[in-house]
Amino acid sequence: MPFGTLRDILITRYRLAASSKISNETTATPPIDPTSETELVSFSCDIAEAMTYITARKFSHPVLSTRKVLLTERGRCKLYDIYPTEMAIFKIDEECPPVAWLAPETIFIKEYSCASDIWNFAVVLWEIFSLGDIPDKGMSQAQVEKNIKQFVHLHRPPCCPEAIYSLMLSCWATLTRERPKFENIKIQLFNLIKS
Numbered sequence: 001m002p003f004g005t006l007r008d009i010l011i012t013r014y015r016l017a018a019s020s021k022i023s024n025e026t027t028a029t030p031p032i033d034p035t036s037e038t039e040l041v042s043f044s045c046d047i048a049e050a051m052t053y054i055t056a057r058k059f060s061h062p063v064l065s066t067r068k069v070l071l072t073e074r075g076r077c078k079l080y081d082i083y084p085t086e087m088a089i090f091k092i093d094e095e096c097p098p099v100a101w102l103a104p105e106t107i108f109i110k111e112y113s114c115a116s117d118i119w120n121f122a123v124v125l126w127e128i129f130s131l132g133d134i135p136d137k138g139m140s141q142a143q144v145e146k147n148i149k150q151f152v153h154l155h156r157p158p159c160c161p162e163a164i165y166s167l168m169l170s171c172w173a174t175l176t177r178e179r180p181k182f183e184n185i186k187i188q189l190f191n192l193i194k195s
Contacts, residue, residue, distance in 0.1 A: 006043060006077060007066035010132030014040070037161065038193060039075070040128050044164070045189040046077035051121060052182040054082050055114050062088035062112065064120045065101055066127045088112045099144050100135040105176060107145060115176035121185070122171030129160035163192055 003009060014036060047069060051061065059082050061068065070078045083091050089112040092102070103119035105111040123135055135154050136144045153172050156165040167188055173179045180188075 002073065003071040003075075005067050006069040006071060007127070007132050009071055010066060010128065015131035037159070040159075041161075041164070041189060041192050042075075043069075043077050043128055044125055045186065045193060047079065047121065047124060048182055048186040048189050050077065050079045051117060052186050054079070055117065055182050058085050059083065060085040060088040060112070060114065060117050061120070062091045062117075063101070064117065064124055066124060066132060069124075085112075085114065088116075098135075099141050099148075100139075103176075104148050104174065107148065113176060114182075115179050118171045118179040118182065118185070121182070122168040123154070125164060125168050125171075126154045126157065126160075129164060130157035131159065133157070161192070163188075 047064075051064075054061065061079055061082050063081060064079070068079065068081050070080060072078060089106070089110060092106060092112065093110075099107050101120050101123045103112075103116040105113075106116050126135055127133065136147065139147075151174065153169065156162075167180075167185065170178075170180055171185070
């Protein structure tokens with residue numbers, strides 16, 4: 001894929017554009033135009049659609065992040081590094097990914113399910129709407145784990161619509177049964193593009 005990862009695009013296309021606007025304006029919040037916001041929601045829809053597809057086929061993406069999403073020449077997101085759900089926990093142990101992306105049940109009791117992917121997806125949404133920032137940047141693993149135990153969630157990124165942040169919060173529900181399903185997430189995101 002010649003366009004690299006979604007994280008590369010977020011940093012080079014969106015974050016740098018927002019930074020140049022900040023230097024020309026007095027506001028501290030990165031301005032993002034409606035077209036860019038629609039594109040960010042579109043990336044989110046693509047990922048939710050892919051996750052809906054693989055989940056229905058008993059696969060998971062245990063280390064999903066914007067670095068694990070490639071972009072086609074048409075700007076469509078494609079996932080790589082997926083595994084059968086029953087093998088996902090082994091992949092996590094193997095890779096030692098940053099805990100900031102992982103669901104509490106995965107970190108603390110080594111349980112993994114599709115609901116764990118839902119939590120992880122919300123962190124990816126946060127990455128997208130923070131224009132490629134790293135969640136809990138600068139914190140130690142112990143600090144991140146303490147935040148998760150105390151239900152301290154990632155802050156709302158400045159260019160994140162309230163509806164997207166509400167969706168993130170619902171995906172970060174402590175009880176796995178309270179997290180939305182990918183099919184519902186996909187519908188919510190598609191509705192945002194239409195509105």
